[in-house]
Structures are given as C-alpha cells and as structure tokens.
Amino acid sequence: MNFKHESCGYDYVDDLKPPYASGCRTCALRAMASSPGYASSNRLGLLTPAYRKALEATFPGEDVRAVHAQVKTTSERASNGKVALL
Numbered sequence: 001m002n003f004k005h006e007s008c009g010y011d012y013v014d015d016l017k018p019p020y021a022s023g024c025r026t027c028a029l030r031a032m033a034s035s036p037g038y039a040s041s042n043r044l045g046l047l048t049p050a051y052r053k054a055l056e057a058t059f060p061g062e063d064v065r066a067v068h069a070q071v072k073t074t075s076e077r078a079s080n081g082k083v084a085l086l
C-alpha cells in the first residue's frame with residue numbers, strides 16, 4: 001500500500017524505515033514507531049518515561065496519549081503490510 005505523506009510529499013511504501021523527512025508529521029510518526037521506546041512501552045503496556053519524553057519533544061504541545069495512539073496506528077499499518085519492523 002502506498003500513501004502520500006502529509007507534508008513531505010514523498011510517496012513511500014507503508015513501512016517504518018528511513019528516510020524520514022524532517023518537518024513531516026507522518027515521517028515523525030514512522031520514526032517514533034520504530035524506536036526502542038515505543039517497543040518497550042508497547043510491550044509493557046504503559047508509556048515509559050523516556051518514551052513519553054521523546055513524544056513530548058517530537059510533538060510539543062500535543063496530548064501524549066493521542067500521539068501515542070497515532071504511533072500505534074502507524075506501527076500496525078506497517079505490520080499489516082507484512083513489513084519487518086526492525
């Protein structure tokens with residue numbers, strides 16, 4: 001499945017691998033979904049302090065749980081595309 005990124009304008013296959021365009025929210029979500037912080041938060045079922053901090057730094061002023069939900073959707077979309085996550 002291909003999708004067009006909201007702000008970088010690149011077409012990428014649905015996956016979490018670089019490149020990540022700076023300033024593109026979709027790319028930022030992809031980068032976050034491939035981060036160790038997301039992996040451990042997902043495994044533990046809670047937002048770890050480091051992951052929470054990363055979300056706050058990357059998406060300033062936004063609701064951390066709402067952004068996490070978007071990261072999760074991004075990760076699941078990549079999984080559904082049968083793309084290796086790491």
Ligand SMILES: [Zn+2]
Pocket residue numbers: 005006007008009010020021024025026027
């Ligand atoms: Zn992008």
